Amino acid sequence: MSQSYDRGLIEDFGRWREFSAGMWAWVFHKFTGWVLIGYLFTHIAVLSTALTSASADPATVAANQDLYTQTIQALEGLLVVRLLEVGLLAVAVFHILNGTRLLLIDLGIGLGTQDRSFYASLILTGAIVVASIPTFLAGVSL
Amino acid sequence: MAERYSSFQAGGRLWLWQRITAAFLIVVLAFHFFLLHFVHHADEVTFAMSAGRMETWSYYSLMILFLVTATFHGVNGVYNALINAGLTGVKRRAVRIALGVASLLLLVQGFRTANAWAGIDLIPIL
Amino acid sequence: MYEYDVIVVGAGGAGLRAAIAAQEAGADVAMVTKLHPVRSHTGAAEGGINAALREGDDWELHAYDTMKGSDYLGDAPAVEALTQESPEEVIQLEHWGMAFSREDDGTVSQRPFGGLSFPRTTYAGAETGHHLLHTLYEQVVKRGIEVFDEWYVLNLAVSDEDDPGERSCHGVVAYETATGNVEAFTARDGVILATGGLGQVYDHTTNAVANTGDGVAMAYRAGVPAEDMEMIQFHPTTLPSTGVLISEGVRGEGGILYNDEGERFMFEGGYANNDGELASRDVVSRAELTEVNEGRGIEDEYVHLDMRHLGEERIVDRLENILHLAEDFEGVDGLEEPMPVKPGQHYAMGGIETDEHGQTCVDGLYAVGECACASVHGANRLGGNALPELIVFGSRAGRHAAGETEEPRITVGRTEDAEPGDVETPVELGEPWATEAVADGGAAAEAGEAIVERTLERERQRVERLLERDEGTQHAEIRAAVQHTMTENVNVFREEAALKEALVDIRAARERYRDVYVADPSSTYNTDLIQTIETRNLLDIAEMITVGALARDEFRGAHWRKKHQERKDDGWLKHTMVSWSNGSPELWYKPVVLEGENQTYEPKERSY
């Protein structure tokens, strides 16, 4: 009888200018959640190098020449990795803060100020990340 | 009615666990970040230090719990998001199995790594 | 072709209640409605439902108030049915979960309302109708009653004996808005019309756009007389720019009316020395217009309704909805400033003539709710008396249509009591060129099925004809012309010359309607077509109202005539009746029934 005018996902996000606070919070939370789970998998993969180190010669390990230590240090020596880590921090901090906001909302706290608490999460995330940059970039060889 | 009721069990419990793990993760994740970036700097990480920490039982069990909760929380979050996007039927079952397998692999691998640090040989074949 | 025992046309409060009652009495019921049930205008009712529930009050007092309010044009058997059964119907609503406002002890609250001698108006905030409508619809959902929503009923399938009293109704023909299909609905036992108000004949009205008087017009053209059509209630407190209603509840709670000079004119102007703002609606409306006409109106248009002194807590508790309405539709904050109000068309006391069971003179055809006139409201409806009418008579008609019978005390149709009437009109009335009068020579003893088939065929052709044309006049112009003349000439204050002018204008509009065309060729959701059909109904309605107003040369209730400013009980204790006869309206009268069960209601002066 009727034909629908295409209102797929793309079109929805094409309306991003019309999103309200709660929608943005949802989009960001989803995005950061996916990044975090993605990272968790990567993280464990990288850490798995420890398996070889455990069975390696104790001397190599003592000399920090084992695969794990070398991998980590090589990675941490790269600026990109450090920058990615800052990104990860931002993602994690936002997810935590907004997650806390969501937990409170689940408990029925702050429903009326949900937009403000979202903005607060954003600002706080920004502040924490900026404050952490020196630490995160410390000791990186350019 | 009965049908609804059973599906409720799943929906409601998963929802609750998502919150419980979230609450736990707030603390642990903050601790984790703090420890590995602020207390010890990232570029100073070595196998020996990690192994040293892992050998304390309290730290070991915390990290295992961290792994389990984070995996559950993350994977369940993804699954939930897919259901919200309208995933149904066979596709949904496939996704559920895939996610289940992935988390199992993640857990096993995480376990093995932690054990390697801690010097535990719980199950030799791993 | 659909077939049911009982077909209910319209799903406002009256239709829903009727459907539930008929179903409970064992009938297989379907509802056919041009709007989805929850969109019906019953949802707009704000103030409340009158019911004598409490110690110190009883139905006889309520009946007395109602007769007095009606200015003795109400029929006692109907009034008594209303007042006797309204308590149980209200409690029934409560048992169905309706969210009434409550007293501290958890019982249903009641508040004072205009023209009532006891605070007997039950209410749910200032959105009583919304709750009533939704509660009833919920029960319809629960019972799984079939609802054909967004089906526009085009006509009734009525047989065509010469005497309308011998005709019978066998179903309806409806147009499915979404698809353009015209289908027949056969009713084995009865058709119940519950199509609501007709406010769209005016341009300043509290009524919805869908309130076009379809039911009255359809029944009228099928031969059922329309009763007391001139009795139109103008509500004294509507917002000037939109006609949105500010409930009488505001005055019930203690709201005060002021003119431009800051006078509380209801008392100071001597309009109602006892009841002031709470006098009956017609009294207050006239008072306001008199103030405006004599130059004491604000911006020469309206007066002020002030509720600030009630205090925020009480206002928010009982009248919260009013705050939203004033804010959204007039930009006024009721907590901070007085609200502008003026009279607007609100309610039609008249309608399809029925007895106290909702039955018309056509066998198998019932009417309930605002489209009907069992005559509980007579010349003036009291606030809070329409909603109980919906549930009481809805329920009665539903049971009756489903087979329960009881002898009525009110007679319907043209009996020996009828007194012929005559008015001098400046133009010929009706549609003398009409080809679709009911009586078109078919065999009288036709089977119901054939009648339905024939009606279906005729309506299909009518729709096709309207769609085929592609030039002429558009209905919107015609509708605007009718609304304009009615608002100008058949308003609160009525004069002979103006009424005649209205008839001339209506006639002109009819002539233009002869070459009306529908611009939208689509059969999908063609609202242009539906509105064109509605406009034709409005023409008939406007004419009936005006003819009645012209005939009744007295002042009774809502009906005021400049040259006849007194109630004439000698000649006018009778209903004005208009029947459609071979394409034109025929005027006659029937006496009012003032004999009640235990007492006769002696006309007294109506003072407040």
Added chain:
Amino acid sequence: MSTQRQRAETETDSTETETAQERRLEEKRQRAEERERKRVEAEERAAADAERYHLKVFRYDPEVEGKQEPRFDDFHVPYEPGMTVLDALIYARDQFDASLTFRHSCRQAICGSDALFINGSQRLGCQTQLSDLEQPVRIEPLPHSEVVKDLVVDMEHFYDQMESVEPYFQTTDRPDGELEEQRQSRENREKIKKSTRCIWCGACMSSCNIAAGDNEYLGPAAINKAYRFAMDEREGEDMKQRRLEIIEQEHGVWRCQTQFSCTEVCPKDIPLTEHIQELKREAVKSNLKFW
């Protein structure tokens, strides 16, 4: 039905009813013409200097050639103080294009027919002042529903969801007395008050991305309806359990991701998210009892 016959009839009519009548009619006609001329002039003048609002209205008709491909039409409507989007649409329909189709009835935000997508958010046409909007005012049918024609969408799915939560009062213990009401405390009425205001407009459902993605999701309005009954103390504890079972189904409250869009757009200011969250907690609480 030709004009020919019409004229003939008017003639017989006037011969029958005297020439005075005719004169009156003539005068009347002149008056009418005069008035009409004045009105047209006034309108032209108004149109010339009136502020006009520019509307961009979505058009689609599956049957009419030229409308089968969705498009936007422009209308320029003269502004009057207090004019709402609905008023503007009515003006555009009555003056410019009779086929412009939209649902509406009450004009006072109670029938819930005219929820539209106006400048990017779901609102009731009759409740939205033109003066609050930026131009051009973009008017579209509610997103995430099938478009039937122009601004009319298919509401069937919404109604189905509403009706799937057993939206009717059910209780086992009624008072004995036939004329006796069930008691309800003021606090309890207050608690459900906001939830009872829903007018079934569908704005919330249309704004919710979850509902858009998951067709089976009950949606905020239906959940709110369930809340209205679950929280009504008159229904009793047993019924409350049953109500919770309904909203706890797979596509019930758990799907809600607290996007708040529903709460934001609800024309009746129902705190939908709050109600949904409360139900989630109630559900967990009652569920914990079984452990």
